[in-house]
Amino acid sequence: MLTERPRALAFTAVCAALAVGGLWTVLGLLGDRLPDPMAVHWGGSAPDRSQAPSVFGAQLTGLYLLGALFAASIPWRADLGRRAVRRSLGAGLGLWTGVAIGATGGIAAANLDAASWELAVLDGGDAAIMAAFAIGAPLLGALVGFALAAGPDRASRSVAIPAAELPAGAKVAWSGRQGSPVSYGFAIAASALLLYAALIVESDASVPLTAFGLVAVWAVYALFNGVAVTVGARGVQLRLGLFGWPRVRIALEDIVSARAEDLSPADVGGWGYRVGPARTAVMLRGGECLVLARTGGREFAVSVDGAAEAAALVNGLLKRAEAA
Amino acid sequence: MLFQVSPGDPAPLHEQLAGSIRRAVAEGALAPGDRIPPAKELAEQLDVNPNTVLRALRGLRDEGVLEFRRGRGVRIAETADVRSRLHQQVRALVAEAERLGYTRADLAALIERTD
Numbered sequence: 001m002l003t004e005r006p007r008a009l010a011f012t013a014v015c016a017a018l019a020v021g022g023l024w025t026v027l028g029l030l031g032d033r034l035p036d037p038m039a040v041h042w043g044g045s046a047p048d049r050s051q052a053p054s055v056f057g058a059q060l061t062g063l064y065l066l067g068a069l070f071a072a073s074i075p076w077r078a079d080l081g082r083r084a085v086r087r088s089l090g091a092g093l094g095l096w097t098g099v100a101i102g103a104t105g106g107i108a109a110a111n112l113d114a115a116s117w118e119l120a121v122l123d124g125g126d127a128a129i130m131a132a133f134a135i136g137a138p139l140l141g142a143l144v145g146f147a148l149a150a151g152p153d154r155a156s157r158s159v160a161i162p163a164a165e166l167p168a169g170a171k172v173a174w175s176g177r178q179g180s181p182v183s184y185g186f187a188i189a190a191s192a193l194l195l196y197a198a199l200i201v202e203s204d205a206s207v208p209l210t211a212f213g214l215v216a217v218w219a220v221y222a223l224f225n226g227v228a229v230t231v232g233a234r235g236v237q238l239r240l241g242l243f244g245w246p247r248v249r250i251a252l253e254d255i256v257s258a259r260a261e262d263l264s265p266a267d268v269g270g271w272g273y274r275v276g277p278a279r280t281a282v283m284l285r286g287g288e289c290l291v292l293a294r295t296g297g298r299e300f301a302v303s304v305d306g307a308a309e310a311a312a313l314v315n316g317l318l319k320r321a322e323a324a
Numbered sequence: 325m326l327f328q329v330s331p332g333d334p335a336p337l338h339e340q341l342a343g344s345i346r347r348a349v350a351e352g353a354l355a356p357g358d359r360i361p362p363a364k365e366l367a368e369q370l371d372v373n374p375n376t377v378l379r380a381l382r383g384l385r386d387e388g389v390l391e392f393r394r395g396r397g398v399r400i401a402e403t404a405d406v407r408s409r410l411h412q413q414v415r416a417l418v419a420e421a422e423r424l425g426y427t428r429a430d431l432a433a434l435i436e437r438t439d
Contacts, residue, residue, distance in 0.1 A: 171329045171371035175361045230389050234367025244362070244397075309326065 001148040002086045005075040011148065012072045019064050025106050027053050038111040039120040041291040045127065047110075050117040056107070064100045068093070074136040078264040081154030087146055094145025095138045101164055102137035106130040150229050159260045161308055164316035170189060173232035174313045178304040180225050180284035182271060183293035186219035224272050227282055229290065229304050231313050237304060238282060240273075248282070250300060252321055257312035260307040263289045268301065290314075325353040325399050327370060337372055341380040346412065349389060358406070360390065360398040387411050 002008050027034070028069030031053070040056050051059075071093040078085040101297060109129045114120040166172055191214055198210040223241040230237050235251040236258075264286035268274045274281045279299040281289070290307040292300045292314065304310065325348045329340040348354040360366070363381055367374040377423040381398055388407040391399050401407070421431045 140355050152336045167330060169332045170328055170330045171370045171372060175325060175327070175366070177359060194341055205334060228359065228361060233371035237365065239365075239368070301349075306325075313326070 001151070002090055008075045008080055008086075008089060009072060011090070011091060011145075012068055016065070016068045017072075017296060019068075019097045020061050021103075022101055023057055023060055023064075023104045026104055027057050027200050030108055030112065032143055033113050034111050035114050035117050035120065039114075040107055044112075044123055045122040047117055047120050047122075051101065051323075055275065060100060060103060064096070067096045072094060073098070078266055079154070079262070081266065082151040082267060083149060085264055085266040086151070090140045090145030090147075090149035092145070094141035094143070094148075096141070098136075098141025099139035100143070102133040105137065105248070106133035109133065110309045111191060113285040142205065150314040156199075159314055161259050161311040163319040164312040165317045166320055171233070172313060172316070173230060174306075174310050175228070175230045176304045176306045176310060177228045178284050178302075180271075180283070183221050183225045187217055190217040194267035220272070224284060225303065227284060229301060229302060229310065231317075232311050233317070236290070236300075240252065240282070250294070251315075252317055254295050254316060255296055255314060257310035257318065258290065258292050258309050260311050261289050261301070262287060263291075263301060263303070327366065329370060329372065337376045338379040339373075340372070341377065342383050345380070346389060349427065350409060350412070351399060354404075356368070356400050356402045358400045362383050362397060379410060 002011060034053055037050035037052045037057065039049070040051045041049035057220055071089060071244065074089050080086055080089075095296070097240070098250070108130065109122045109127050111121055123188070132251070155301045161232035164172075194210050194213045194217065198206045203209075217272040222243065225242055227241070228239045228244060235249060235253075235254075235255065240246055240248070257315055265271050265283050268279060268283050271283050274283055278297075279291075281301040282303065283289075284292075284303050287303060288305060289301045289303045290310045294300060327341060327344050327360070329337045331337065333340060335343075337353070345354070345360070354360075360381065361369070363377040364374055367377040381390060381392075385392055385398075388401055389411075391401045391414045393399065413426070418428065418431065426434075
């Protein structure tokens with residue numbers, strides 16, 4: 001399953017139907033057994049916030065659809081032939097759908113037959129049902145999505161790069177730069193979310209927390225808005241972000257070979273600086289990456305345009321060092 | 325893009341390096357606004373003296389191919405491609421004039437008289 005775009009889209013549609021359809025079916029069928037407004041948030045066992053069922057439904061629908069739309073765009077941005085991509089899509093969307101269903105079921109169960117929202121107290125039985133919905137539904141969703149992602153893994157589109165022919169005595173270096181198409185959008189969206197959260201949550205701690213959050217978000221932006229890569233006598237050097245710091249340097253002696261490979265964020269665990277079991281990656285966008293096989297058996301990958309040219313130079317320099 | 329210099333070549337290293345950057349601009353491998361690595365890093369990777377790289381970059385700045393911005397590094401200038409082509413034509417003209425026995429002063433006088 002999930003190997004073709006129509007199937008992945010159908011899965012997304014089924015998930016959306018389950019989450020959104022389920023939500024409005026529950027609100028409709030149980031309408032006369034739910035208080036209006038109903039409790040939507042609890043501090044301990046006592047409810048501390050209420051919303052009209054229709055407002056609750058609309059907010060949850062909007063939030064859910066944001067995630068579902070993102071999931072629906074994945075088949076166009078990544079290769080569904082890769083199992084890692086299918087697993088991210090399947091488990092991620094399954095989890096998200098479970099969260100929506102869990103919120104619907106848990107909140108409806110807690111409010112059921114309460115005379116008013118203040119009386120929707122979470123006693124022992126209700127708390128257990130709420131926990132079962134809140135934990136069980138996302139877990140089940142993620143497992144189902146993960147199972148649907150099964151199937152063969154298409155061989156990665158890895159290009160073996162022959163060594164560049166370096167003229168005797170010539171000194172050659174390569175430089176390339178990769179911007180990040182998502183970092184600016186991420187920083188703007190995260191800042192807006194933080195400011196919105198600060199406005200709706202009334203707490204003494206919200207100003208310092210929001211300030212801290214904004215600094216953290218823009219620090220991530222400064223670190224990952226781009227990467228500059230050079231290849232030459234000193235090996236492969238990366239300078240991260242706006243300030244060209246921190247740097248990562250891999251000496252030629254530590255490199256076995258270089259190649260170019262199409263990798264997506266799903267292959268390496270997401271965007272940014274990713275340390276995986278066999279591979280460390282600086283991933284700013286899916287697509288062409290310079291991949292270095294290191295002497296320790298690990299790999300290092302960086303997403304950068306012109307990776308094939310860089311890999312050829314690395315291999316050329318390695319060949320020359322070997323001949324010397 | 326690739327930077328390449330050959331110590332065995334009769335042309336000075338800084339000229340060769342400037343040449344490879346001009347060529348990258350002319351061929352579109354470097355576009356206006358693109359950044360050049362810091363001179364120190366480029367010198368380390370090319371295994372040449374940092375002064376050689378600085379001399380090449382300053383020369384290109386004076387030609388209007390590069391822009392130096394404090395704290396923001398070295399970039400390809402907005403009008404680099406036009407300037408770069410003009411400078412290449414002038415260099416070719418000077419070489420041709422020298423081959424034909426004209427001095428640079430003769431050439432300058434010729435240009436002065438041309439309308």
